[in-house]
Amino acid sequence: MLGVRGLSKSFGAKRVLDGVDLDLTQGESLVVIGGSGTGKSVLLRCILGLEVPDAGTILWRGRPLAEARAEFMDGFGMLFQNAALFDSLPVWRNVAFRLMGRMPKVEAREIAVEKLARVGLGPEVADLFPAELSGGMRKRAGLARAIAADPQVIFFDEPTTGLDPIRAATINELIRGIVDETGATAITITHDMSSVRAIADRVALLDRGRVRWQGDLAAMETAPDDYLHDFIAGRARPMARIPE
Ligand SMILES: Nc1ncnc2c1ncn2[C@@H]1O[C@H](COP(=O)(O)OP(=O)(O)OP(=O)(O)O)[C@@H](O)[C@H]1O
Structure with a gap:
């Protein structure tokens, strides 16, 4: 469905991605892990079209994504790291942001309230402003x-x-439940191994611009890769090579 x-991609002399392949x-549900940087x-950002790669292709349903960008953008959802809610809009307008203009306001609000319920937020939250929410509630609203x-x-x-x-x-x-329920394809990037274990069907470890290891979640624990195991266990070995 989605292929890389x-x-x-380089920034100046720094090669950040160096031939990444993913399917x-x-x-x-794919979870991409890897050290900071x-x-x-x-x-x-390359998949979302916010960054232009130096080389390589992203495929969407077998076609270069660049040719199907509008269709792709219509059918994607994103939970940003800090929820990235618009502070000046009430919660329901944030949730309904993509729906406004596509349907009457009252219908968009109904869907927003329904989606808020799906993530465990009651209808009373709909008219609050993001500043009135706790961090956990903001994440739920972002979801x-x-x-x-x-x-x-x-x-x-x-x-997380x-x-x-x-x-x-x-x-x-919630993420795992939503992915299962909706049948959506999911890509998560995280450092949090609890997220990996809860969300992933498959895991890809990025290291020095490439996919160093990828496989099913179950295979991760026994994969023959020391760096992967150090990463999973949060272990720093004396004199260990920390990829930059
Ligand atoms: N617009 C940019 N200009 C220059 N360098 C950039 C730019 N965006 C990213 N980089 C560099 O690319 C490298 C990878 O950054 P990126 O944010 O993708 O890392 P990450 O794996 O998401 O890290 P973290 O887990 O810490 O968020 C970093 O060294 C960063 O400084």
Whole structure:
């Protein structure tokens, strides 16, 4: 459904992505992990068309995404790292952002309230402003916005950043539930191994601009790769090579 072929991107002399290849089938949940600065966000930005790669192609349903950009953009949802809600709009307008203009306001609001309910926020939250929400509630509202237009592909950018472990687990469960329910294809980038275990069907580890390892979640624990195991365990070895 979504393929990345030989994607490369440099900033000045710094080669951040150096031939990344990935494939996602419909309904699959891929979690991309990798150390800080390994290019996870750059990869996401290239897929979203916010960054122009130096080389490589992104395929969407077998066609270069560049040729199907409008169709792709219509069918994607995104949960941003800090929820990225518009502070001047009430929560329901944030959730309904993609729906406004496509349908009458009253209908958009109804869908927003329904999506808020799906993420565990009651109708009383709809008219609050983002500043009145806790961090966990903001994430939930961001998640409701990501699913408002029933996307076929959803991107989750560090979905648990800034949350305590219990709230993080709730968000992970919501994401997994939503992906299962909607059959959406999902790409998550994260450092949080609890997210990996809760959300992933498949895991890809980025290292020095390439996919160092990828495989099913179950295979991750026994994969013959020391760096992957250090990453999973959050372990720093004396004199270990930390990829830059
Ligand atoms: N617009 C840009 N201009 C110059 N360098 C950039 C730009 N965007 C990203 N980089 C560099 O690319 C590298 C990868 O950045 P990226 O944000 O993708 O890392 P990441 O894997 O998402 O890291 P983190 O997990 O810390 O968020 C970094 O060294 C960063 O400084």
